[in-house]
Amino acid sequence: MQSPPPYHCRVSPAPILCSFMNPPELQVIRGTRAQRRSKRLRLVVPVEVIAFEGESEAFREATRMLSVNANGGLLVLDGSVSHGQVLQLVNRRTAEQQECRVVNVDACEDGKSAVGVEFVGPAGNFWQISFPPITPRVTSNSRN
Numbered sequence: 001m002q003s004p005p006p007y008h009c010r011v012s013p014a015p016i017l018c019s020f021m022n023p024p025e026l027q028v029i030r031g032t033r034a035q036r037r038s039k040r041l042r043l044v045v046p047v048e049v050i051a052f053e054g055e056s057e058a059f060r061e062a063t064r065m066l067s068v069n070a071n072g073g074l075l076v077l078d079g080s081v082s083h084g085q086v087l088q089l090v091n092r093r094t095a096e097q098q099e100c101r102v103v104n105v106d107a108c109e110d111g112k113s114a115v116g117v118e119f120v121g122p123a124g125n126f127w128q129i130s131f132p133p134i135t136p137r138v139t140s141n142s143r144n
Helices: none
Strands: 045-053 056-069 072-077 086-091 097-107 113-119
Touching: 045 072
Parallel strands: none
Antiparallel strands: 045 056, 045 086, 056 072, 072 113, 086 097, 097 113
16 A cells, blocks of 8 residues: 655545645645535635633744635644634734634644634635635536
């Protein structure tokens, strides 16, 4: 059996590269589309993550988003976070802050974590891009 490429996250047997824009040391696994409420875009956005333990700050980490959507995105962290934890996300291009919740954490071979986050409230234009509206898919059962 062929060994997996270095620095990929072990989540499913089908790894994909995020894009040529992402750091070569990171390879992330495709998530499920059924849970996503808006189209994912492979866009690198520099962010700062501020994690809290109770009322006190646990850590701050400068990182980048690997992909974004209207409701959140995917990033890689050295720091430890848990499912459901609330984080403060700072867009380093605009200095805008947004509260988000951890919805998925997957361990990577290099000791980092691939972290899926969703915004707690309306995020406006946090990513500075316009997302197309989601149109429902027509299935063969619903056609006339």
